[in-house]
Amino acid sequence: xxxxxxxxxxxxxxxxxxxxxxxxxxxxxxxxxxxxxxxxxxxxxxxxxxxxxxxxxxxxxxxxxxxxxxxx
Amino acid sequence: xxxxxxxxxxxxxxxxxxxxxxxxxxxxxxxxxxxxxxxxxxxxxxxxxxxxxxxxxxxxxxxxxxxxxxxxxxxxxxxxxxxxxxxxxxxxxxxxxxxxxxxxxxxxxxxxxxxxxxxxxxxxxxxxxxxxxxxxxxxxxxxxxxxxxxxxxxxxxxxxxxxxxxxxxxxxx
Numbered sequence: 014x015x016x017x018x019x020x021x022x023x024x025x026x027x028x029x030x031x032x033x034x035x036x037x038x039x040x041x042x043x044x045x046x047x048x049x050x051x052x053x054x055x056x057x058x059x060x061x062x063x064x065x066x067x068x069x070x071x072x073x074x075x076x077x078x079x080x081x082x083x084x085x
Numbered sequence: 086x087x088x089x090x091x092x093x094x095x096x097x098x099x100x101x102x103x104x105x106x107x108x109x110x111x112x113x114x115x116x117x118x119x120x121x122x123x124x125x126x127x128x129x130x131x132x133x134x135x136x137x138x139x140x141x142x143x144x145x146x147x148x149x150x151x152x153x154x155x156x157x158x159x160x161x162x163x164x165x166x167x168x169x170x171x172x173x174x175x176x177x178x179x180x181x182x183x184x185x186x187x188x189x190x191x192x193x194x195x196x197x198x199x200x201x202x203x204x205x206x207x208x209x210x211x212x213x214x215x216x217x218x219x220x221x222x223x224x225x226x227x228x229x230x231x232x233x234x235x236x237x238x239x240x241x242x243x244x245x246x247x248x249x250x251x252x253x254x255x256x257x258x
Binding site for chain 2 (some may be wrong): 015016017018019020021022023024025026027028029030031032033035036040043044047048049053054055056057058059060061062063064065066067068069070072073074075076077078080081082
């Protein structure tokens with residue numbers, strides 16, 4: 014199964030391998046205007062769309078973004 | 086804060102000691118409960134997409150835990166007024182762990198519910214409290230959200246209907 018931008022890890026270098034054939038003309042034009050096409054390197058900003066996966070000792074720990082920012 | 090830098094500013098792979106918490110007392114109790122204190126050594130492994138609704142069986146009762154920025158709540162209405170940072174610890178086959186780290190089908194006993202007073206009452210109403218038996222039944226994807234994407238010098242906000250139509254690969258492991 015192909016990895017989509019939606020499911021990719023955040024703040025990690027990604028290379029665009031292709032665009033879905035189901036993209037409408039508007040979507041195609043928009044991405045073309047943004048310069049997002051096959052081969053482009055991009056990164057997702059992690060803000061408010063991420064869970065932080067930490068390692069504490071040898072133990073994994075997950076923090077939601079609000080908790081990682083100090084809120085509760 | 087990790088050695089003077091905010092945790093959310095760190096890149097995956099960065100490590101360091103916790104130098105301070107910028108939070109209120111209630112949030113600090115949650116951090117302490119999950120094992121994070123001043124001088125704790127941590128490694129930031131990665132940033133993952135937030136989890137969607139999680140279906141669990143608690144004391145033979147079906148409950149949907151809605152994930153809001155990594156925190157779990159029994160229903161959607163509940164988090165309208167709050168941005169909580171609750172954590173539920175479960176004694177699973179690999180020891181005490183958080184619900185997001187349980188495998189689908191894994192069962193355990195709730196050992197601790199870390200939340201402020203208002204939330205605790207709501208959790209209690211759904212039998213989400215110590216000694217209740219919990220089994221993780223299903224985990225759904227989160228509703229798609231727009232993503233801010235950096236490409237070269239530019240930053241673009243891509244809507245949900247675009248982000249699942251762009252195929253990508255990781256540049257390095």
